[in-house]
Every structure is written in C-alpha cells, then in structure tokens.
Amino acid sequence: MWSHLRKSGIKLPKITAKEIERKIDPILRQMEKAGIKLDVKAIQLLSKKLEAKSQKLEASIYKSAGEKFNIASPLQLAEVLFEKLRLPSEELKRTKSGVSTAASELKKVVDKHEIIKPILEYRELSKLLSTYLKPLPAMADKNSRLHTHFGQDTSTGRLTSFEPNLQNIPIKGELGPEIRRSFVAEKGCKLISADYSQIELRVVSCLSGDPAMMEAFSTGQDVHARTAAELFDVEITEVSHDQRRVAKTVNFGVLYGMSPYGLSQALSISQDEAAKYIGRYFTVHSGIKDYCNRMIELARSEGYVETLFGFRRELPNINSPHRQIAEAEERMAINTPVQGTAAEILKLSMIRLADQLKVLNENSKIKSQNYNSKLKNSGILNQVQDDDPKNLKSCYLKPRLILTVHDELIVEVPEEQAKKIAQVMKETMEGAVKLCVPIEVSVGVGENWADTKNNVA
DNA sequence: ACAATGGTCC
DNA sequence: ACTCGGACCATTGTA
Numbered sequence: 001m002w003s004h005l006r007k008s009g010i011k012l013p014k015i016t017a018k019e020i021e022r023k024i025d026p027i028l029r030q031m032e033k034a035g036i037k038l039d040v041k042a043i044q045l046l047s048k049k050l051e052a053k054s055q056k057l058e059a060s061i062y063k064s065a066g067e068k069f070n071i072a073s074p075l076q077l078a079e080v081l082f083e084k085l086r087l088p089s090e091e092l093k094r095t096k097s098g099v100s101t102a103a104s105e106l107k108k109v110v111d112k113h114e115i116i117k118p119i120l121e122y123r124e125l126s127k128l129l130s131t132y133l134k135p136l137p138a139m140a141d142k143n144s145r146l147h148t149h150f151g152q153d154t155s156t157g158r159l160t161s162f163e164p165n166l167q168n169i170p171i172k173g174e175l176g177p178e179i180r181r182s183f184v185a186e187k188g189c190k191l192i193s194a195d196y197s198q199i200e201l202r203v204v205s206c207l208s209g210d211p212a213m214m215e216a217f218s219t220g221q222d223v224h225a226r227t228a229a230e231l232f233d234v235e236i237t238e239v240s241h242d243q244r245r246v247a248k249t250v251n252f253g254v255l256y257g258m259s260p261y262g263l264s265q266a267l268s269i270s271q272d273e274a275a276k277y278i279g280r281y282f283t284v285h286s287g288i289k290d291y292c293n294r295m296i297e298l299a300r301s302e303g304y305v306e307t308l309f310g311f312r313r314e315l316p317n318i319n320s321p322h323r324q325i326a327e328a329e330e331r332m333a334i335n336t337p338v339q340g341t342a343a344e345i346l347k348l349s350m351i352r353l354a355d356q357l358k359v360l361n362e363n364s365k366i367k368s369q370n371y372n373s374k375l376k377n378s379g380i381l382n383q384v385q386d387d388d389p390k391n392l393k394s395c396y397l398k399p400r401l402i403l404t405v406h407d408e409l410i411v412e413v414p415e416e417q418a419k420k421i422a423q424v425m426k427e428t429m430e431g432a433v434k435l436c437v438p439i440e441v442s443v444g445v446g447e448n449w450a451d452t453k454n455n456v457a
Numbered sequence: 458a459c460a461a462t463g464g465t466c467c
Numbered sequence: 468a469c470t471c472g473g474a475c476c477a478t479t480g481t482a
Contacts, residue, residue, distance in 0.1 A: 070479080072463095072477090072479070073479055073480080074461085074462055074463075074478095075462095075479075075480080076479090095461075095462070096461075096462095100462085100463095101462085101463085102462080102463060102464085103463080103464080123463085123464080126477090126478090127463085127464055127465070128465090130476090130477055130478075131464080131465070131476060131477060132465085135476095135477095154473070154474070155473075156472080156473060156474095158467085158473060158474070159474095160474055160475075161474085161475080162474090162475060163475095164475090164476090165465090165466085165474080165475045165476070167465095167466060167474075167475080168465045168466035168467085168474080168475065169465080169466075170465065170466080171465090171466075172465085172466090200467090200472095252471085252472090254471095255471085256471035256472040257471060257472070258471050259470055259471065260470090261469080261470045261471085262471040264470095265470085266471075324469070328470090331471065331472065332472070332473095334472080335471085335473080336472080336473090338472085339467095339472060339473060405466075405467065406466080406467045406473085406474090407467065408467085
C-alpha cells in the first residue's frame with residue numbers, strides 16, 4: 001500500500017507488522033513482571049488530603065441545593081440543577097435520559113449559579129480518588145510495585161494497559177503531577193522517560209507527502225505555530241497563544257477525520273467558523289486532503305486500509321447506505337494508518353531498545369562484586385523486583401523497560417547509568433525508522449515520573 | 458450482568 | 468438527531 005513512498009527518502013527496516021508483534025511479546029511480559037514502584041505512603045497521604053477536600057465540597061453542594069442527593073448520579077444531579085434550581089438547559093446537550101451533566105456542558109452555565117463550580121471540582125476529585133488514589137495502593141505487590149497487563153489486540157495496533165491501566169494516569173491540572181510524583185524509581189535508581197514529539201503528525205506528513213507540513217518538520221519549526229500562521233495569515237513569529245491553540249486543535253482534528261461539527265465542539269465556536277478553518281487548512285495542505293481521499297477510496301474498493309508495516313484494518317461498512325456508519329469508517333480509514341504506523345514505530349523502538357539494554361548489561365563494567373557491595377550499602381536486598389529471590393543480584397541495578405504510553409517509553413536504571421542510557425534511548429528511538437522527516441525525541445531523568453518531565457537530559 | 462453516563466490518557 | 472481517532476474504568480440504575 002505504501003511502496004510508492006520508498007523513493008521519497010523513507011527507509012524502513014525489513015520487518016513486517018506480524019514480526020513486530022512476535023518480537024514485542026516477550027518484552028511486554030518482562031515489563032509486566034518488572035512493574036513500576038508506587039510510593040504508597042505518598043499516594044495515601046494525597047488521598048487523605050483530597051478526601052477531606054471532597055467532603056467539604058460535598059457539604060457546600062448540598063447547602064446550595066438545599067437538600068442532600070447523590071451527586072454522582074447524573075439523573076439526580078440534572079433534576080436538582082434543571083428542575084429544582086431552574087438553571088437554563090436550552091443550550092445544553094441532551095442524553096437519552098434528559099439534560100447532560102457532562103463537565104463540558106456544565107461549564108456553559110458556570111456563571112448562572114454558585115453550585116456549578118463546586119460540582120465540577122467535586123467531580124474531579126471523585127474521579128481521581130475512585131479511579132487512581134484509592135485502588136492503586138491496594139494493587140501494589142509486596143515491594144510496592146504495580147504490575148499492569150499489556151494487551152495487543154486493538155484495531156489500530158496500539159498497545160493497551162489494564163488491571164491497572166497505567167496509560168491514563170493523570171497529568172493535567174494541578175493534581176496530575178502530584179499523582180505522577182507517586183510513581184517512583186527504586187532506591188539508587190532513576191526513571192527515564194522518553195517521548196516522541198508529534199509522532200502522528202510526522203507520520204501523516206510522510207504518508208501524505210504534504211510539502212508544507214514536511215517542510216515544517218524538516219526545518220524544525222513549531223508545527224502548530226506554523227499551522228496557525230497559515231490559518232490566520234500572520235507571520236509565524238506573530239502567532240498568538242489563542243491562534244496556536246486553535247491550530248493545534250485543527251491539526252489533531254485532521255488525524256481524526258474532523259467534521260465542522262466536531263471542530264466546533266472542540267473549540268466552542270460556530271460550525272460556520274469551524275468549516276472556514278477546515279477549508280483553509282485543506283487549501284494550504286492539499287497533500288493531506290489527497291491523503292484523506294486516497295484512504296477513503298482505498299477502503300471503499302479494497303475493504304481495508306494498512307499501516308506502513310502492513311497491519312491491516314478491515315472496514316466492511318464503509319460502503320454502508322447509512323451515512324453515519326459509512327462516515328464513521330471513513331474517519332477510521334484516515335486515522336488508522338497514522339495511529340497504527342506511530343504505534344509500530346514505538347514498538348520497533350522498544351525492540352531495538354531492549355536489545356541495546358541487553359548489550360549494555362553484558363558489557364557493563366559493574367560486575368557482580370560491585371553489585372554485592374552496592375546491595376549491602378543500599379540495604380534493599382529485601383525489596384527488589386524479581387520474583388525469584390535467587391536472582392536478586394542479577395536483576396538489581398539492571399536497566400529495564402517498565403512502561404509504555406503510546407508515544408512514550410519509561411525505563412528504570414541505576415542512577416550512575418542514567419545519563420548514558422538517556423542518550424541511548426534518544427538515539428534508538430529517533431533512529432528506529434527513517435521517515436521522510438526527522439523524528440524528535442525528548443528525554444528526561446528523575447526520581448519520579450513527574451520529575452522526568454522537568455528535566456531535559 | 459449490562460447499558461448509560463462520565464472521565465482519564467495519548 | 469447526529470457528528471473527531473484509539474483505549475480502560477468507576478458509578479448509577481435497570482433487568
């Protein structure tokens with residue numbers, strides 16, 4: 001499907017999607033076994049703090065409402081807000097059971113009543129408490145490590161994480177970093193996080209061959225700023241925060257097969273205005289537009305689309321007479337090759353990195369003698385990671401992959417090796433595939449997951 | 458046990 | 468009326 005790209009500066013490892021799946025499997029099992037350490041004390045402290053705050057909010061909500069009710073029930077909440085308190089609901093979305101109480105809707109009436117703000121805040125805290133703060137400590141093993149399970153059966157080739165899902169740990173807001181601070185490195189070790197910068201946009205620029213977008217990446221521009229410059233017809237240096245935000249949303253929208261409605265919702269603007277942006281975007285980026293049309297046509301005639309490495313997704317309903325069903329699959333036809341190829345690049349980099357780490361371990365000058373003294377000094381003989389206590393020596397202070405979050409890899413390494421391995425990760429990931437544009441990876445080292453984001457290695 | 462609703466991540 | 472890709476999980480409320 002992509003053989004025509006071979007002449008466009010792209011160079012691919014001789015490997016198929018199936019082989020990638022086969023090779024990634026033992027790596028995933030090793031990562032599951034290794035797990036990631038949770039600072040149980042810290043997370044329980046945070047939990048207590050937020051619980052107290054949550055109760056105060058609860059009381060304040062009951063007071064504003066003039067009655068007690070179940071805030072977690074959309075049904076009861078809607079009744080209180082839109083019947084008892086008579087808040088205007090005309091502008092808000094409906095669900096099957098009545099007016100939607102989704103945060104995106106409640107925000108529209110936040111100025112109409114004092115009760116809305118505490119509700120939104122209460123919701124946020126409830127979410128964090130019930131999904132992360134309370135359950136995670138209970139799932140940690142005797143060494144405080146969390147062992148997720150990685151799944152490989154998705155429609156685009158992405159990996160999943162479950163029981164617990166460690167791919168949706170909060171990062172946004174004030175509390176996100178607080179929570180991520182509880183994901184820590186073992187004593188004497190560091191976490192290194194390396195993530196691909198705008199990998200999906202780079203992939204689509206390459207799959208489409210769109211000259212403007214390729215140029216943006218090839219010359220190291222801020223791609224969202226550039227898009228903003230194009231959309232608003234200003235110099236790239238004169239782009240405002242807001243213009244860049246809009247452009248960023250449009251860029252993401254492209255990957256999802258955006259419609260004027262979807263974009264209007266995402267940006268809280270009118271559909272007309274959204275349609276203007278889309279029109280302008282596709283005028284400047286006709287290569288992207290052609291890509292979208294090509295994928296839809298391909299799916300219509302062949303019944304499937306493929307990623308760069310040949311992962312196939314069937315789209316049996318793309319010729320459905322039901323517009324809504326057909327259009328949904330059209331968006332999949334656009335998105336799957338992009339998301340799927342990005343996933344393959346990440347998996348390829350995992351395979352390469354696992355090899356690199358193995359070599360590094362075998363050549364390591366830190367031999368068993370040093371291990372022994374290190375172990376004694378650090379006093380952690382009884383809290384290391386491997387299931388088999390007899391293997392303690394060989395696995396402590398051994399760099400290993402422990403987590404992946406779609407465009408990010410996290411390893412845990414002895415601190416004295418952190419700098420070196422951070423560099424290895426960056427090079428390995430950036431060189432995993434040669435696209436027609438450069439691939440950039442940012443790396444950070446820290447004692448915990450949050451700190452890896454502040455520290456450029 | 459299951460659908461609906463809502464929310465977290467990339 | 469509906470509408471932007473891919474996941475997992477908690478809670479409510481009904482069957």
